[in-house]
Amino acid sequence: MTAHIAPMPAEYVSALPEPKTVLDVQNLSLSFRNAEGLLPIVTDVSFSIAAGEAVALVGESGCGKSITASAVMGIAPENAEIGGTITLNGNVISGLPPKERRKLCGRHMGFIFQEPMTALHPTLSIGRQMTDTLKHNLGLGNSAATDRAAELLDRVGIPRARDILKGYVHELSGGMRQRVMIALAISCGPSLIIADEPTTALDVTIQAQVLDLLEDMRREMNLAMLFITHDLEVVGDFCDRAVVMYAGDVVERGRSEDVVRAPAHPYARGLIDAVPAHDDGRTRLTPILGTVPPVGQWPEGCRFAPRCNRADEQCRTRPQLGHVGKTDVRCWHPLEASA
């Protein structure tokens, strides 16, 4: 309970897994098999998460952040070809048959999805969904599982926990549903929580409550957290480190305050400039020109080059992820860190 792990130092470049590493993803790639062959969706993604640490996967729709998470969770579509290595608590889980994988992951991974209405079962009572999980993973009996479920609901701030256990998901508000998802995710004492846009569908005051709750859980249980979001401001508030994705690539990776305050990749900078900031009185925003290229139409070389005002001849060759200033950047012409 007391062991709180400090954030990784800035010079940490995910090389060998450290002892406290919970999740380590190395050179993950994912392609879909179709009639024409293999369609790459995600290429060469590497990051790791230590106990007690929150890491964000950030990007716009179609950048590959959710499919990356699905590969980690082991729920990627059937026709996906997955390369690279995924390690959980020191055990390699990538490439294992589902049954073996469940044995190693099972209760060690908890999931929180954007839309709890579709992630939770509509016609099973909330209590049944929770006790089934507890009985299966922890071997609890009926009454012990019910007691534990009530405790969990109480812990995530749901009033009248015993009554709610008898109820159904549709009877709850969006914020309450998300609390139930969090209770389920932490129910079996996981070491890793994967949260895919957990607050995107919520109102701003409720979003703040749910983010606070996730942060409390993380500290209390020393959880590693993979946080998938499109909102850089949430990343800055909530995550220790950030991995920015664009068109299936990691384009920047580093401590979240460095990535959010002084990004070196022109795309990451563009994402920040595109959002109307508080109190800046600008009369125009600086949009990123054009749109994200669809899968299968990625340009050769740097995939952001066609939308980038710094692009030149050199960008026709694919840049590698390299350490520049305070972050790792995939760019031939990274921005200077401003003071």
Next chain:
Amino acid sequence: MSEDPILSVSGLSKSFNTVQAVRDVSFSIPRGKTFGLVGESGSGKSTTARLVLRLVEPTKGVIRFRGRDLSSFSARDLRAERRHMQMIFQDPFGSLNPRMSVRDTLVEPQLVHNIGTNAEQLRTAERLLAEVSLPRAALDRFPHEFSGGQRQRIAIARALSTNPDLIVADEPVSALDVSVQAQVLNLMRDLQDRHGTTMLFISHDLRVVQFMCDEIAVMYLGEIVEQGPRDRIYGAAAHPYTKALLASAPGKGSGQRARLKGEIPSAHAVPSGCAFRTRCPHAIARCASEKPVMRDLGNGQKAACHLLDTALAA
């Protein structure tokens, strides 16, 4: 203000059976200005937008549009008047007819309202397409061939096709990715500068409202709780709900977040007195027994909160 406002509503209310969706809402929008309605789900902002256009009939209240009482209009007159009021919706996938080419989409409103000859209508369609930065070749395409941001540009061009006095935009950029959102927001501001259109702009996103709007009303559970010029709302918010809303927005660091407890109550059972009191960190006994009235705070700002009386008296 020398000129009459394009739109003014007073005492606007709407109940659906026992649900009090909108309660006693009053505001007015001068010509050429953008008025923002901001609030969470269930605050009544979208219902207000629909009431203003009489897409939903109000239970009570007066809507004056271009100097005339909108409730006095017959169905036929109202249809003719609609030429001067257009709407942009949140979902660019649901608001365009999938079987209509972009050309037909832009010409149809002009046909309905008998604006110009066929050749003129087509010229207008071409001009609008250029104004929203889409190529002329887009005319013969269909909505499914465009991205979300491009569709929203088409919806904006359609809204401008009758040269309206008022555009009501309900969460127009909420479904778009941030980089595309910035393109569309810039476009809306440019077009407004060029055409002098008046706008009622609805959003849950405080940053977007701050960027777009001259004057802002904050809604909670069907009511306006605070209203004022942009700089007052963002720089000197007076109502505890406005303050909480601003403090809840991400981007402030996790340490100093002020938190509202609980959730917005059901509009079936609006709390007595001040509707916000069940979540207000400063609520006192008086808040349950007596409904606060809107107080003028100077500089065009007003808010409804008992605590302001105490503060003003002190």
